[in-house]
Amino acid sequence: MPHVLKAGILGATGTVGQRFILLLSQYPGFSIHALGASPRSAGKTYAKATKWKMSQPIPKPVQSMIVHTCEPTGAFLECDVVFSGLDADVAGDIEMAFLKADLGIFSNAKNYRTHDDVPLIVPLTNPEHFDLLAHQRSKHQLKKGFLVTNANCSTSGLVVPLKALQDAFGPLSRVIVTTMQAVSGAGYPGVSSLDIFDNVVPYIGGEEPKMEWETLKILGGLNQDQTAFEFLKGTKVSATCNRVPVLDGHTECVSVEFERRPAPSPEEVIAVLENYRSEAQELGCSSAPEQAIIVSREDDRPQPRLDRDNGNGYSVTVGRVRPCNVFDIKFTLLVHNTILGAAGSGVLLAELAQKKGLLP
Amino acid sequence: MPHVLKAGILGATGTVGQRFILLLSQYPGFSIHALGASPRSAGKTYAKATKWKMSQPIPKPVQSMIVHTCEPTGAFLECDVVFSGLDADVAGDIEMAFLKADLGIFSNAKNYRTHDDVPLIVPLTNPEHFDLLAHQRSKHQLKKGFLVTNANCSTSGLVVPLKALQDAFGPLSRVIVTTMQAVSGAGYPGVSSLDIFDNVVPYIGGEEPKMEWETLKILGGLNQDQTAFEFLKGTKVSATCNRVPVLDGHTECVSVEFERRPAPSPEEVIAVLENYRSEAQELGCSSAPEQAIIVSREDDRPQPRLDRDNGNGYSVTVGRVRPCNVFDIKFTLLVHNTILGAAGSGVLLAELAQKKGLLP
Amino acid sequence: MPHVLKAGILGATGTVGQRFILLLSQYPGFSIHALGASPRSAGKTYAKATKWKMSQPIPKPVQSMIVHTCEPTGAFLECDVVFSGLDADVAGDIEMAFLKADLGIFSNAKNYRTHDDVPLIVPLTNPEHFDLLAHQRSKHQLKKGFLVTNANCSTSGLVVPLKALQDAFGPLSRVIVTTMQAVSGAGYPGVSSLDIFDNVVPYIGGEEPKMEWETLKILGGLNQDQTAFEFLKGTKVSATCNRVPVLDGHTECVSVEFERRPAPSPEEVIAVLENYRSEAQELGCSSAPEQAIIVSREDDRPQPRLDRDNGNGYSVTVGRVRPCNVFDIKFTLLVHNTILGAAGSGVLLAELAQKKGLLP
Amino acid sequence: MPHVLKAGILGATGTVGQRFILLLSQYPGFSIHALGASPRSAGKTYAKATKWKMSQPIPKPVQSMIVHTCEPTGAFLECDVVFSGLDADVAGDIEMAFLKADLGIFSNAKNYRTHDDVPLIVPLTNPEHFDLLAHQRSKHQLKKGFLVTNANCSTSGLVVPLKALQDAFGPLSRVIVTTMQAVSGAGYPGVSSLDIFDNVVPYIGGEEPKMEWETLKILGGLNQDQTAFEFLKGTKVSATCNRVPVLDGHTECVSVEFERRPAPSPEEVIAVLENYRSEAQELGCSSAPEQAIIVSREDDRPQPRLDRDNGNGYSVTVGRVRPCNVFDIKFTLLVHNTILGAAGSGVLLAELAQKKGLLP
Structure with a gap:
């Protein structure tokens, strides 16, 4: 049985974040470890901070988790992998800060999809683009971190x-x-x-x-x-x-x-x-x-x-x-659109990354 | 002021028929003269016979009109023009019977659209196809009748x-x-x-x-x-x-x-x-x-x-x-789709036909 | 033929304001004279300032009218009657300012409905409550102004x-x-x-x-x-x-x-x-x-x-x-809900007020 | 582990029948044994006979089952319990025929709900009404059969x-x-x-x-x-x-x-x-x-x-x-409405009946 990945979620109270929570809770390979949202939500329990809109209820263990701001500190630094469901207007700076903290990030935001050194991967289509991460790590002087985006x-x-x-x-x-x-x-x-x-x-x-x-x-x-x-x-x-x-x-x-x-x-x-x-x-x-x-x-x-x-x-x-x-x-x-087209792609990409040795 | 056209409607209780009734009631150039529907509806007042689904009410004068079967007899023979909103499964025979009775018919049904001698006219697009009606009349030995279809x-x-x-x-x-x-x-x-x-x-x-x-x-x-x-x-x-x-x-x-x-x-x-x-x-x-x-x-x-x-x-x-x-x-x-795309095309085609001298 | 009422509309770009514009444009007894909205909209033409959501287009004469802020100055002072479709969070102060400027106001906002000296009138139900306006005018020392609210x-x-x-x-x-x-x-x-x-x-x-x-x-x-x-x-x-x-x-x-x-x-x-x-x-x-x-x-x-x-x-x-x-x-x-239940009540109330001699 | 109940479904191709199939397939206590529908469907595989409208697919084992007419013969006689999702216009005669064949029936149809000797049971509410079945069996001279209806x-x-x-x-x-x-x-x-x-x-x-x-x-x-x-x-x-x-x-x-x-x-x-x-x-x-x-x-x-x-x-x-x-x-x-309000009530009633010794 593979190492259980400690997962952080950025934008955890949004629509994509809610889907990440539902999906990650289904797989024994992940444990939800850190939740990040706007300063307005920080410090509250997830159940209080979120306007939950999914037809399945909030998974029990997540309800009482405390929401943090989206900074690469505390529990986020203990994460094996970070999923970003952030809106494009804030995703740019936050994801870059997490990358610089040498974290492995799968982002649903559009900000870095066009970048020369950031793979844009649909897990059922082009997982071979993970091969560019050696170059990305070298360019950004990272040991274990990386940034991969999923598609629109x-x-x-x-x-x-x-x-x-x-x-x-x-x-x-x-x-x-x-x-x-x-x-x-x-x-x-x-x-x-x-x-x-x-x-x-x-x-x-x-x-x-x-x-x-x-x-x-x-x-x-x-x-x-x-x-x-x-x-x-x-x-x-x-x-x-x-x-x-x-x-x-x-x-x-x-x-x-x-x-x-x-x-x-x-x-x-x-x-x-x-x-x-x-x-x-x-x-x-x-x-x-x-x-x-x-x-x-x-x-x-x-x-x-x-x-x-x-x-x-x-x-x-x-x-x-x-x-x-x-x-x-x-x-x-x-x-x-919110599973293979968003959060689900992130989850499947993380599994792929682990199989390929990019995650512990 | 042009001659007011006495109009018959075939399939008057259906969706397209209801739209014909609303549209024809708006124009002073038409008077609704005969309503035809299935034998199940024949003999009833229009208000009883129809399950009206338009957001405007049934025009007052139409409510008490008696519905007839779709045969070229009685009031239908007095019509200057007949509009057909019939379903394809019955339109073929009925429209042919009306044509043989030398009536002018505008049909929304698909049955005769493909025919060599039947114009298929979108009134804002190809009114010049009315010119084929001389040939149609001669072929079917009609004096004043004709059959024109509107498009899907x-x-x-x-x-x-x-x-x-x-x-x-x-x-x-x-x-x-x-x-x-x-x-x-x-x-x-x-x-x-x-x-x-x-x-x-x-x-x-x-x-x-x-x-x-x-x-x-x-x-x-x-x-x-x-x-x-x-x-x-x-x-x-x-x-x-x-x-x-x-x-x-x-x-x-x-x-x-x-x-x-x-x-x-x-x-x-x-x-x-x-x-x-x-x-x-x-x-x-x-x-x-x-x-x-x-x-x-x-x-x-x-x-x-x-x-x-x-x-x-x-x-x-x-x-x-x-x-x-x-x-x-x-x-x-x-x-x-039910105005220019159906009944409205019929109404506009009838006006065009009148202007072109094909109707009295 | 009665005096044509010059009408001002507060909150003209909102849903209720849009409905006021459509309704008032239909009646010859009104001419739309002043449009008020938030400072963000002020100075723009109505067509530019509004996100129009009605299924009929913006009436032509209104499209190029310039939107003002909601203050009892300029064109608003020339109005015979002012309709308010303002949100409750701003309606209180603005409507009071207009009342103090001795204008006749019909408000769809809830703010003053509960007040002791403000009639709450559904035009088909309790127009006799207009009779309290003499008391209201005397209390607020108004000559021709008044404030009447319509119901939820x-x-x-x-x-x-x-x-x-x-x-x-x-x-x-x-x-x-x-x-x-x-x-x-x-x-x-x-x-x-x-x-x-x-x-x-x-x-x-x-x-x-x-x-x-x-x-x-x-x-x-x-x-x-x-x-x-x-x-x-x-x-x-x-x-x-x-x-x-x-x-x-x-x-x-x-x-x-x-x-x-x-x-x-x-x-x-x-x-x-x-x-x-x-x-x-x-x-x-x-x-x-x-x-x-x-x-x-x-x-x-x-x-x-x-x-x-x-x-x-x-x-x-x-x-x-x-x-x-x-x-x-x-x-x-x-x-x-947006005609008798909102803007239409205001329009009908204004007509009633005119018939009762409360408006010129 | 209790006896696995062989289940028959009447009206198997309808909306309630489809829900019965999905629900019964989830519980190990049931095996779907006989499917009944109209003569038009009889003889076809279930996949061919039905216009499936559920968002989960037809369970694999059911797809190739042959649909029978709704008569108490053949595989239906081997059933421990029969669920009826029949329409009211046919449920009366068919359910009575099954009852006379000494089968245990849970019906979603309204026909027998009013009858003096037929319990109308919402499983979370009045399971004590099962106690009338001794009287029902004695009246109809049944050994093991019975008829219970669920509510609207x-x-x-x-x-x-x-x-x-x-x-x-x-x-x-x-x-x-x-x-x-x-x-x-x-x-x-x-x-x-x-x-x-x-x-x-x-x-x-x-x-x-x-x-x-x-x-x-x-x-x-x-x-x-x-x-x-x-x-x-x-x-x-x-x-x-x-x-x-x-x-x-x-x-x-x-x-x-x-x-x-x-x-x-x-x-x-x-x-x-x-x-x-x-x-x-x-x-x-x-x-x-x-x-x-x-x-x-x-x-x-x-x-x-x-x-x-x-x-x-x-x-x-x-x-x-x-x-x-x-x-x-x-x-x-x-x-x-289609689970506790229809098919699910039947399934839960059958489980209750088994616990109470009314089914094997």
């Missing part, structure tokens, strides 16, 4: 099937994706009911460029000496992002063109998606889903309410694989 | 801006569209709340092929002697259709590639859309909207709840006109 | 049928009411979608005591010299208030016990409700509904989506009038 | 706290309850989205009388020789039932008057509710919740989305216990 929620769903297809059939030349994203992606209080009842909001600030460039970093590789990211070239991605009246689960309609001619058939695409296995599964991470990609053959699936918990929220469900009149193939995918 | 609700929104762009910039080579469609499109009882609460259904039976081919018929022309439709060639359309938890108003995310190089800029596209005028407007039809296409420059529009009633539901609202990474331009449009 | 949205619906019943059948001994209130009652951004999607929130802060005591002030009378309110005695009211996933329209389930024995039958109750006429109707106010109370005899009405616009939002719709196992009669009512 | 979903929530209060404080003189019920209570397809989006339907056919009289049967006792039910006398119940846009979980607002003077205080009521234990818990039924009644002290609870899964859906959550202006105490309760 909608990107996290998209890249899993794209990676499977790219591995099997070679480069994708063009991808057009339109999303229908759940309100939980905007945190709490997030989207006003007056904006989204009986409505679609056809815009999510900053989301489309994020999906477009993150995909190219994630599906790209490292240079030979593992000191730089090589963004995917030759693949064009265009994203349109919408908010819809759904609580959890982002649905994405994707059209794909392959370079290869003839392009693979729907049947070949289905076979590749169903058989795709990621390193997280090979290494036996306990939060890794049995199947990375579940393919539904029913006409009217995936549906957020029925499929978002597939693989405990860590699987991507794909359906409607069929020919596209304009490109080669189109399909619809569903990702649980 | 989601097609009706798409073709308006596409037509404006095609007129201004020449052929479109590729179009990818993803829809988020309202539940009213499925009629009543239609979509179960258990299927669509907190959910997206990524499939609407038959909708995608309809959008794809209808677009090519509508945006195409007639042959020289006006006896056949010339479908658009060289334009590829790929549609993905979703049902979302919205009452009225279909939202569509569109990416377009032009043949012309250089492609028009977003600013040029916006100017063309805003300035687009259709014949329905030129001829002064009273239900024609002031602007066929309303362009919103706000980031987060159009939204169904805020924009579906633009132009009293007869305008198409377009927003988010911007460059596409993969094609040339992308934008989002909104169409009121 | 849920109270505004409840008291209309209760007043009709009390007038016809004598005192009500006990009333138990349970509400299902729309999200627009909480303003914007108001209720988070994460709190109310697929949910009921069984609590609205401060709402229940408001309903309970406001009812007693409104249904009570004035003392003989019209200098004090005489709260209703002998009527007990118990309210339970819930928030439900509805945009507009508060539904209220009411059980009533009469003092009188035998108690009236459901048929007698229905007759009284249907025939109830208020002074607002007798005096011919243009915003007064044709029927104050619309009684539905269908089993499953009133429903917010189908009935909230009855009487243009100024009617109360009552249905399900039937015997109660515990008290005498129970029924369900619906009130449009 | 909204009644099932109401009676649990009422029973606790009646046991502790003596008779309740008056109860007024207003419900806000979830759409899943109407089965599938059930409530049309066009009826319930942005809406409340203030009526559920037959529900109010059911709540009123079922409460009196359940809270009443048996006569001395256990051959007849003694309905509660002296307690008046008035119910108003509404449908709201919620998927699962009925919320009920209750006002209670006690006979006893002085009436108990809110604190005394809370203590009694929290300490209430039912026989199902005492006997160690595995589906019995740890706490029958969970009392929330937060202002804004219970909420369906956050609390319906309390006690795995078998607990009743009560909140807002406070004084009532008109009666003594008011509170709000929440019950999972």
Whole structure:
């Protein structure tokens, strides 16, 4: 049995922080050791400090834990791993302070995703990007600390099937994706009911460029000496992002063109998606889903309410694989935006890091 | 002042029929003269026969009208124009019987849309297809009768801006569209709340092929002697259709590639859309909207709840006109699915037909 | 034709302020003359300053009006009447300053509702409380100014049928009411979608005591010299208030016990409700509904989506009038919470005040 | 370890049947042995025959089971217990046929609830009504068969706290309850989205009388020789039932008057509710919740989305216990309508029956 990882959570009272708490409480490999939030919450018990919005109750042991400010001191220094669910407006400084304190950090914030020496990893897709951490540690003179980011929620769903297809059939030349994203992606209080009842909001600030460039970093590789990211070239991605009246689960309609001619058939695409296995599964991470990609053959699936918990929220469900009149193939995918698309990615990344020897 | 058209309504108790009643009651150019529904409803007053679901009440004069069966007899024979909101499973035979009785029919049903001698007209887009009616009349040996169909609700929104762009910039080579469609499109009882609460259904039976081919018929022309439709060639359309938890108003995310190089800029596209005028407007039809296409420059529009009633539901609202990474331009449009996308098209088509001398 | 009232609006950018703008723009008896909002908005055009959330667009003439701070200076001093849609945290000081400037104010805020010399009037229920204004003016040494408050949205619906019943059948001994209130009652951004999607929130802060005591002030009378309110005695009211996933329209389930024995039958109750006429109707106010109370005899009405616009939002719709196992009669009512329950009450009160000679 | 009960399910493809399958699959004390549905489904595998609407997938072993017609033959005769989720229009004859075949039946249908010799049992409330089964068996000349019904979903929530209060404080003189019920209570397809989006339907056919009289049967006792039910006398119940846009979980607002003077205080009521234990818990039924009644002290609870899964859906959550202006105490309760309010009651009743020696 592996070492139980002492986990710290930054932004513990927010939507992503609450999800981290629920997820980490499920796995025997973690013990929640330190909770960080804003100065307004610090000093209170977690039960008092948080406006809990999950449908499962606060895990008993966490209820009475005292919330701290987000500084690399005290209990945080005893942590083996720190998960950040911080908002972007504060994540930059805090995460850098924790990194300088030589802590291992998995961040859900967007701040460092674009950085040259920070991996952006979707655990079912590009765990090989962990290999850049030697360079990161050397650059920042760290012994055991590191900073890894997970992707935007909608990107996290998209890249899993794209990676499977790219591995099997070679480069994708063009991808057009339109999303229908759940309100939980905007945190709490997030989207006003007056904006989204009986409505679609056809815009999510900053989301489309994020999906477009993150995909190219994630599906790209490292240079030979593992000191730089090589963004995917030759693949064009265009994203349109919408908010819809759904609580959890982002649905994405994707059209794909392959370079290869003839392009693979729907049947070949289905076979590749169903058989795709990621390193997280090979290494036996306990939060890794049995199947990375579940393919539904029913006409009217995936549906957020029925499929978002597939693989405990860590699987991507794909359906409607069929020919596209304009490109080669189109399909619809569903990702649980706060599990695989946020906190769950962090948890699975930590398990991967431990298997790879980056954590004790 | 033009002749007041005596109007009959087939399928008067259904969702589309109810909308016909509300719309026709607004215009002094029409008087509702005959109501047809299933034998189960025949003989009852309209108020008794219908399960009214509109948020405005049943117009007073209609409440006590007696519902008839859908046969070309009695009051129907006195009608100047007949609107059909019938379901596809019965529309075929009934509409043919009315046509043979030499009546002028505007149908919302899909049955005859594909026929060689039946125009498929979106009133803001291709009123020139009325010119095929001389051929239709001659073929069916009609003096004053005819059959014209309006398009599927989601097609009706798409073709308006596409037509404006095609007129201004020449052929479109590729179009990818993803829809988020309202539940009213499925009629009543239609979509179960258990299927669509907190959910997206990524499939609407038959909708995608309809959008794809209808677009090519509508945006195409007639042959020289006006006896056949010339479908658009060289334009590829790929549609993905979703049902979302919205009452009225279909939202569509569109990416377009032009043949012309250089492609028009977003600013040029916006100017063309805003300035687009259709014949329905030129001829002064009273239900024609002031602007066929309303362009919103706000980031987060159009939204169904805020924009579906633009132009009293007869305008198409377009927003988010911007460059596409993969094609040339992308934008989002909104169409009121039961007004311009269904009953309203019928009403506007009847006004057009009257202006063109096809109705008294 | 009466004098056109120059109207000022305080809190013009909020939800209630937006509704005031839409309503006042409909009536020829008003011209919108001054708009007040927070210093952050002051100096901007209304179109720039507001985050408009109504489904009808901003009336053209209002779009380019410049927003002022909420001080009794400039254009506000030229107003014949001022409507306040201010939040309670600022309404107290601002409304008092306007009153001291001798302006006539109709306030939707709760601050002064409890005051000894401030009438709390639901226009369809207790317009006779205007008679206390002579006392108010004398106390505050005003020539033409005054301050009148309208009731809480849920109270505004409840008291209309209760007043009709009390007038016809004598005192009500006990009333138990349970509400299902729309999200627009909480303003914007108001209720988070994460709190109310697929949910009921069984609590609205401060709402229940408001309903309970406001009812007693409104249904009570004035003392003989019209200098004090005489709260209703002998009527007990118990309210339970819930928030439900509805945009507009508060539904209220009411059980009533009469003092009188035998108690009236459901048929007698229905007759009284249907025939109830208020002074607002007798005096011919243009915003007064044709029927104050619309009684539905269908089993499953009133429903917010189908009935909230009855009487243009100024009617109360009552249905399900039937015997109660515990008290005498129970029924369900619906009130449009932002029209009769808020801004519409203000508009109708201003019309009443003009008819009564309190405004020019 | 007790005998594993072979379970048959009637109406297995419906909403209640699907819930029975999910619940029974969780407990090692049951094995699903026979599935019955309409002739249209008979002969197909369960996966083919059903339109599965639960968010968890069909349990593996059930997917390939063959569905039978609902007749007491074949595999059904091998069952130790039969659960009926049949619709009322067919439940009467089928359940009687199964009873005559000497099978033990737990029915969710309303048909026999009113019968003189059929217990109506909410497992957390009146398991002592099982004592009438000796009389039932003797009357129908059964050796091991019996028929027990569970209550209507909204009644099932109401009676649990009422029973606790009646046991502790003596008779309740008056109860007024207003419900806000979830759409899943109407089965599938059930409530049309066009009826319930942005809406409340203030009526559920037959529900109010059911709540009123079922409460009196359940809270009443048996006569001395256990051959007849003694309905509660002296307690008046008035119910108003509404449908709201919620998927699962009925919320009920209750006002209670006690006979006893002085009436108990809110604190005394809370203590009694929290300490209430039912026989199902005492006997160690595995589906019995740890706490029958969970009392929330937060202002804004219970909420369906956050609390319906309390006690795995078998607990009743009560909140807002406070004084009532008109009666003594008011509170709000929440019950999972398809678990404790339907299928879960059946499962817990079967466990109780086994503990009491009525099943092998």
